[in-house]
Amino acid sequence: MALPKVRQVRARVVRGAGADYHDQDRGHWIDDHIATPMSKYPEYRDSRRSFGLNVLGTLVVEVEADDGTVGFGVTTAGEPGAFIVERHLARFVEGAVPSDVERIWDQMFHASLFYGRKGLVLNAISAVDLALWDLLGKLRDEPVYALLGGQVRDELTFYATGARPDLAKDMGFIGGKMPLQHGPAEGERGLAAGVARLAEMRERVGDDFWLMYDAWMSLDLDYAVRLTHAAHEHGLKWIEEALPPDDYWGYAELRRAVPPGMLVTTGEHEATRWGFRMLLEMGCADILQPDVNWCGGITELIKISALADAHGALVVPHGSSVYSYHFVSTRHNSPFAEFLMMHPQASEVVPMFTPLLLDEPVPVGGRLRLPERPGFGVRLNPECRLERPYTHEETT
Ligand SMILES: C[C@H](O)[C@H](O)CC(=O)C(=O)O
Numbered sequence: 001m002a003l004p005k006v007r008q009v010r011a012r013v014v015r016g017a018g019a020d021y022h023d024q025d026r027g028h029w030i031d032d033h034i035a036t037p038m039s040k041y042p043e044y045r046d047s048r049r050s051f052g053l054n055v056l057g058t059l060v061v062e063v064e065a066d067d068g069t070v071g072f073g074v075t076t077a078g079e080p081g082a083f084i085v086e087r088h089l090a091r092f093v094e095g096a097v098p099s100d101v102e103r104i105w106d107q108m109f110h111a112s113l114f115y116g117r118k119g120l121v122l123n124a125i126s127a128v129d130l131a132l133w134d135l136l137g138k139l140r141d142e143p144v145y146a147l148l149g150g151q152v153r154d155e156l157t158f159y160a161t162g163a164r165p166d167l168a169k170d171m172g173f174i175g176g177k178m179p180l181q182h183g184p185a186e187g188e189r190g191l192a193a194g195v196a197r198l199a200e201m202r203e204r205v206g207d208d209f210w211l212m213y214d215a216w217m218s219l220d221l222d223y224a225v226r227l228t229h230a231a232h233e234h235g236l237k238w239i240e241e242a243l244p245p246d247d248y249w250g251y252a253e254l255r256r257a258v259p260p261g262m263l264v265t266t267g268e269h270e271a272t273r274w275g276f277r278m279l280l281e282m283g284c285a286d287i288l289q290p291d292v293n294w295c296g297g298i299t300e301l302i303k304i305s306a307l308a309d310a311h312g313a314l315v316v317p318h319g320s321s322v323y324s325y326h327f328v329s330t331r332h333n334s335p336f337a338e339f340l341m342m343h344p345q346a347s348e349v350v351p352m353f354t355p356l357l358l359d360e361p362v363p364v365g366g367r368l369r370l371p372e373r374p375g376f377g378v379r380l381n382p383e384c385r386l387e388r389p390y391t392h393e394e395t396t
């Protein structure tokens with residue numbers, strides 16, 4: 001059956017949570033004194049909003065086919081991303097057959113190489129790509145996981161990211177990842193506080209529950225090595241994003257230096273098969289954590305995952321809710337998934353992209369069977385006010 005072509009691409013933006021999940025009110029655990037690369041400046045230490053982590057907002061890309069079917073994808077690129085989609089990328093999508101994801105991706109990537117390669121541009125490309133996969137699923141009346149070759153397990157299992165692994169354990173998750181709160185600028189006392197918090201959490205959860213620390217790019221190699229060795233006796237399972245994403249050499253060194261059995265993970269701020277090739281060939285991580293909303297979308301994640309598999313590495317994507325779940329359920333080297341606790345106190349399971357999406361499935365008892373709805377199986381909440389700051393019809 002011939003598929004209808006893409007008639008129109010629209011890039012919309014919205015503020016307040018959604019795909020820009022850091023865009024939360026003050027007092028939310030995700031903004032509460034978390035170690036970052038900006039923590040060396042005391043005035044930016046207490047809140048990530050203070051240095052602009054929530055400045056972009058959510059970008060929603062819609063692709064509408066000739067028959068009126070609409071697919072959509074989301075990312076964090078906000079208004080600058082909307083400009084890139086409307087004024088640049090849309091030309092490679094409109095008039096194309098939605099199943100031509102490879103050619104469309106290649107054209108978007110190569111046409112934006114002169115200012116792209118990573119970051120915002122790859123966020124925007126990801127949202128377009130996800131919108132196409134969603135559209136394709138809707139046109140073929142199949143979930144995205146079926147388009148990807150089918151599920152390799154019936155249920156997903158999750159670890160939870162948030163401030164309260166002890167509560168996550170009670171909710172049935174297999175582990176809990178906490179944000180590290182103090183980095184090198186807060187000296188030995190900060191390091192001791194991080195170890196003490198882990199020790200206290202270990203007391204609460206017992207020995208058989210995974211505990212991890214997410215350092216969100218905030219450490220240096222020396223600090224990371226000292227932290228991991230001090231954390232070893234409290235059973236730290238992995239140290240995540242210990243170093244800035246460009247320090248491939250530091251990650252390789254860290255992986256050699258951590259205590260036996262402790263894992264090094266990273267990749268949520270990396271993009272494309274070439275970025276992940278660096279991580280893999282330099283031996284930077286045991287688990288790669290691409291974010292499908294940021295790394296290039298499903299079309300690129302397929303390649304990243306295959307490359308990782310050939311290197312014996314696991315891929316456990318960062319956040320991204322249904323966009324990750326559809327992928328994870330189809331891959332042998334993605335044995336579990338992340339669930340980001342978006343409740344302000346991390347004390348309840350709420351949909352990760354709330355309030356933007358309707359029908360967003362959440363784990364119950366730490367497990368989830370994906371619904372069989374077509375595409376990614378979610379809808380945009382009509383109560384969210386989406387703006388369309390740019391159009392492109394007159395400029396291409
Ligand atoms: C909790 C982390 O600082 C960040 O907000 C989310 C993240 O990196 C992750 O879920 O992984």
Ligand SMILES: [Mg+2]
Pocket residue numbers: 214216240241268318
């Ligand atoms: Mg992380």
